[in-house]
Amino acid sequence: MKAMIIERFGGLEELTLSEQPKPIPAENEVLIRVRCAGVNPVDWKIEEGLLLKRIPHQLPLIPGWDVAGIVEEMGSEVGNFKKGDAVFAYCRKPQVQEGTYAEYVAMVASAVAPKPEALTFEQAAGIPLAGLTAWQSLFDHAELKSGQVILIHAGAGGVGSHAIQFASHAGACVLTTASPNHRRYVERLGAKAVIDYNREDFIQTVRARYPDGIDAVFDTIGGETQSRSYEALKSGGVLVSIAHPPDESEATRFGVKGRYCFVEPNGRQLREIGRLIEQGVVKPPSVEVFPLEEAAEAQRRSKAGHVQGKIVLRIG
Secondary structure, three states, X not given: OEEXXXXXXXXXXXXXXXXXXXXXXXXXXXXEEEEEEEEOHHHHHHXXXXXXXXXXXXXXXXXXXXXXXXXXXXXXXXXXXXXXXXXXXXXXXXXXXXXXXXXXXXXXXXXXXXOOOOOOHHHHHOOHXXXXXXXXXXXXXXXXXXXXXXXXOOOOOHXXXXXXXXXXXXXXXXXXXXXXXXXXXXXXXXXXXXXXXXXXXXXXXXXXHOOOOEEEEEEOOOHHHHHHHHHHEEEEEEEEEOOOOOOHHHHHHOOOEEEEOOOOOOHHHHHHHHHHHHXXXXXXXXXXXXXXXXXXXXXXXXXXXXXXXXXXXXXX
């Protein structure tokens, strides 16, 4: 099968198009013929070796954790899918080696969900990692509830755009940081207040609206943004980060909770996200599409930041 691989860690220049063996699904797996693969920042971070301490890697490896495609084969223990089903999935495995920048990928059936009929394969490929990251961060880690107030950093991005919609649907009041050219986009998603991070201090803006602080902050950026976000929270509030684990001593000093989310594959949650999409409650992110052969350029766009929505690769 055709696939993009890296044979050594370095950067985007290490990505090459190659012929690789077609995966054979295990008893509990489905083999998916890939139509589209999502591009995420974690992909170029893997290629630079930045996740080596977090998860095992095996070279040569195929990047990519997002997929939308067609079920080609099923393992003997799989009974909930059939050949020809349109599906999507977050395909992170215990070892980084067989990813979705390829014509085929095998994944445990419990992580796979039917593709919402309302979505194209391009749209569906941009959802699993970002959607599950937002879902698990808000509901499993922040335990967000109706009536609470949350600040979502970088609301126009792939994760942020999902998080705004999920939080709004749950009945929370959403504040978000975004550049002026993304203001209308995040407002349409459900943000009640948009903070221009280029011209406004987000702590001052939040405290002007909520002098006692807010219930939750969803940090998608890390660094100084994370360290300053404690100041936005009320006593007992929670900061959830996907950038890096919050400093426990800092959280304690501010009287708040700090939690870290490293998203897990979850077909049940992905089905729920798909149901909300089918109902029109959640809108898919806008997508920018590249052919598989231009994966390096797609990752270059991702690494540069300021992407509205998602970048995907069209493969089949």
